[in-house]
Amino acid sequence: MPTSTAVPAITPRRLGLLRARLLDWYEAHQQPFPWRDARDPYAAMVAAVAAQQTQMPRVLEIYERWMAAYPTLEALARADRADVLRTWGRAGYPRRAVYLQQAAQRCLDQHEGRMPRDLDALLALPGVGPFTAAIVRCFGFAEDSVAIDTNVVRLVGRLVLGDLQPARESSPAAILDAATRLMPRGEAERWNPALMDFGAQVCAAKPRCEACPLATLCAARPRFASGEVAEPVRAQGAWAGSDREGRGRILAALRASESPLREAALLSDLDAGGAERERWERLLTALVADGLAWRARGRIGLGTAPVRAPVRARRVAED
Numbered sequence: 001m002p003t004s005t006a007v008p009a010i011t012p013r014r015l016g017l018l019r020a021r022l023l024d025w026y027e028a029h030q031q032p033f034p035w036r037d038a039r040d041p042y043a044a045m046v047a048a049v050a051a052q053q054t055q056m057p058r059v060l061e062i063y064e065r066w067m068a069a070y071p072t073l074e075a076l077a078r079a080d081r082a083d084v085l086r087t088w089g090r091a092g093y094p095r096r097a098v099y100l101q102q103a104a105q106r107c108l109d110q111h112e113g114r115m116p117r118d119l120d121a122l123l124a125l126p127g128v129g130p131f132t133a134a135i136v137r138c139f140g141f142a143e144d145s146v147a148i149d150t151n152v153v154r155l156v157g158r159l160v161l162g163d164l165q166p167a168r169e170s171s172p173a174a175i176l177d178a179a180t181r182l183m184p185r186g187e188a189e190r191w192n193p194a195l196m197d198f199g200a201q202v203c204a205a206k207p208r209c210e211a212c213p214l215a216t217l218c219a220a221r222p223r224f225a226s227g228e229v230a231e232p233v234r235a236q237g238a239w240a241g242s243d244r245e246g247r248g249r250i251l252a253a254l255r256a257s258e259s260p261l262r263e264a265a266l267l268s269d270l271d272a273g274g275a276e277r278e279r280w281e282r283l284l285t286a287l288v289a290d291g292l293a294w295r296a297r298g299r300i301g302l303g304t305a306p307v308r309a310p311v312r313a314r315r316v317a318e319d
């Protein structure tokens with residue numbers, strides 16, 4: 001349960017030192033991710049959505065493949081859903097690909113084909129939460145938006161609130177308040193990635209306090225130095241036999257086939273012993289509800305059902 005709800009005062013001197021040291025660190029260690037300098041709100045949205053629950057080297061790989069296939073909002077909005085899901089491939093949590101396409105379609109329908117700049121309009125797009133909206137505003141529009149991912153929660157919660165495991169111990173409101181106070185005005189494009197990268201590389205789950213340039217300014221440092229440890233955040237459940245693994249197996253079979261599969265044959269492949277038929281049925285139903293697959297007349301396919309051409313009215317010859 002969160003315990004830290006109030007943000008202690010940060011003196012102007014400490015604030016100045018924190019900012020200067022963190023930006024110096026970033027200058028020396030920044031990673032050249034293409035969306036950070038592109039000033040392209042669509043590219044920023046793709047990167048932010050790809051970054052959810054994914055390590056950065058993997059994000060870069062997804063981002064490059066995605067932008068090569070769909071370089072613009074319009075290209076993505078008009079793409080075939082099955083192709084979109086094949087482009088996403090095995091990157092995990094494929095609903096993210098559906099959300100990206102639905103967001104692109106919304107931009108075409110409601111925002112004249114452009115990403116909105118307004119925070120509420122961004123938050124109304126499918127799959128866009130506070131982190132993605134902040135990244136779009138920061139890298140896409142150079143707005144002073146505060147982007148908070150798991151690395152930033154950990155770093156800010158330790159640095160300012162003195163919590164060792166902020167994901168569990170700090171309230172989200174206190175993290176947002178502290179992160180907002182830390183941000184230097186007009187520097188969001190450097191400041192946000194500096195926090196994210198520093199949280200990933202230095203103030204990691206197991207913090208490297210002895211090599212940390214912020215150590216003398218950090219509220220959690222004395223606690224770590226006295227031997228306290230950050231209790232691990234709850235680990236993910238086992239992959240084998242999980243619903244995520246099952247969904248992944250179904251989608252892999254659908255991606256691998258050029259044409260829709262017979263549902264009965266697919267179920268037999270997935271459930272050779274026939275003991276888990278109900279579970280596989282449930283997973284298929286959920287994939288259809290999520291816009292990842294369609295089923296009709298005993299067949300199941302990737303993406304959304306193909307649109308059937310209308311039957312042409314027979315022309316009556318009048319000779």
Ligand code: SF4
Nearest residue numbers: 203207209212215218
């Ligand atoms: S001193 Fe340790 S806990 Fe504090 S910011 Fe640096 S790495 Fe994180």
